[in-house]
Amino acid sequence: MKTAYVNKSLPFLQLSVFTAGVLLFQLKLFALAFILSFGLIIFLLLLSKQERVFSWTIAGYLTGSLLFLYGDKLLDALPLPYYILMILNRFLLVIPILLLVYISIKFNKSAIPYLRKPDWNSLIFFPFIWSGFHSIKIKYFLIIAVIINFASFAYSIFSAEHSFSLDFLLFLIGFSIVNGIMEELLWRGIILSRMAELSGEKAAVLFSGLAFGFSHMILGYSFILCLLFAVGGIFYAAVTVKSRSIFPAFIWHIAMNVFMILSGLIPFRDS
Template sequence: MKIKSLILLSFKIILIFLIGYTISHFLREWINEVCHSLGVANEVRIILSRFSVIAYIVPFLMINVRSIFSAEVLRVGNFRASISFPLIWRGKEDPVWRFLGIFAVVMVIGTSYFIYSYASGLNYNEFRLLLYYGLIFSLVNSILEEWVWRGVALSQYIKWSGSVYGLIVTSLLFGMSHYDLGFSIWVCIAFSIGGFFMGGVAIRSKGIIASILMHIYMNIIFSMTGMIFS
């Protein structure tokens, strides 16, 4: 891709992101205000507020309505397809299902101290509610974010610029979208790295189910460390 075309495309993608970011911000604020006025439990409010991520598809609706519900966006994918670590196309090659298993083990080992530190301070009922709300949040948030970011956005950006650039840009914007949720820039960068691998899984498996499962697992872990509801 020529430099001029790349610059123009980058401006287009950034504009799309900013429109979605702005709409998502005000939609989330509105949901929060309604929940506060109705006395909705904080955990339920947080779960409901995640529906604001749907706002990121508004610019894509203006471009092509069919793009958000196409078979390409919603396809299941192949868990036996290969993916390479750490650069998706280059590195140690494994089938997607094994990559997800290794990822799950590494995640739980890497966060076990934080999980124990947070969960050990809860009584039985508090821990049970954490599991309950954590699972619901993980299902809702993961399905919505994967549909928006790895389904709609990634598919569209790949059509415009190819797999590598589309993956990198989508991952960065996915991470930065969490800044509006109150996370620090460093946490957003960490989420971008996670988005890179979820996007890679979606590309290599040619579907979003594997990345949804990966996202659900990550969200459950984050809930158990107190990152979501504390």
């Protein structure tokens, strides 16, 4: 009975370690984050026969994130406009993505199983995604969600001053697309998939959303704002698992980036 309880608790232990590791990393407590990660790997090696792909996913994410930070330091030395460096910074997310793809392949897992045509007619429920008093098809939910997001940014968008120069438009389009695609491949493409295999979709949606929100702290956003990003991450994950596809999250995330740039929440700087 005790062994069964331990085995049942291990998936949630791993999800908690991942979320804590992301938070520690964002607080720049890198050593503690890695000690926690590799401590989990050793624990599973010694005390459990459970599959260890997710514990290695944690280590791969932290290692990829550290290499990402190193690559960002190298970018700072390039004589390029600041907005171009911001776009290139988002391209560097390919480092943790490739590491996690490699780990997935080594464990004979499909790296990004949600990279497929969405089921637009799948239902999402309110208020609990899988259950509630109202349901709506994903295609309509996505339209309504984008409209609500635009409305929430509308005042800031229309009160902000933009020159709409070529540089600004390049940043608006380039950053929105690159950041949206890269973050979704990492978080809803790979991490959500590994979490769902470990503990089921409901826990995966919650923990991946929380970790996604915390992952923005190192960019200078406040803890409260990161919690709002976590709520967004939960809904990105929800539309992904309900539609069985990452493409609705691509669309939604790119639209959100556009609104954030137009509102000034993601500032444009050309020097």
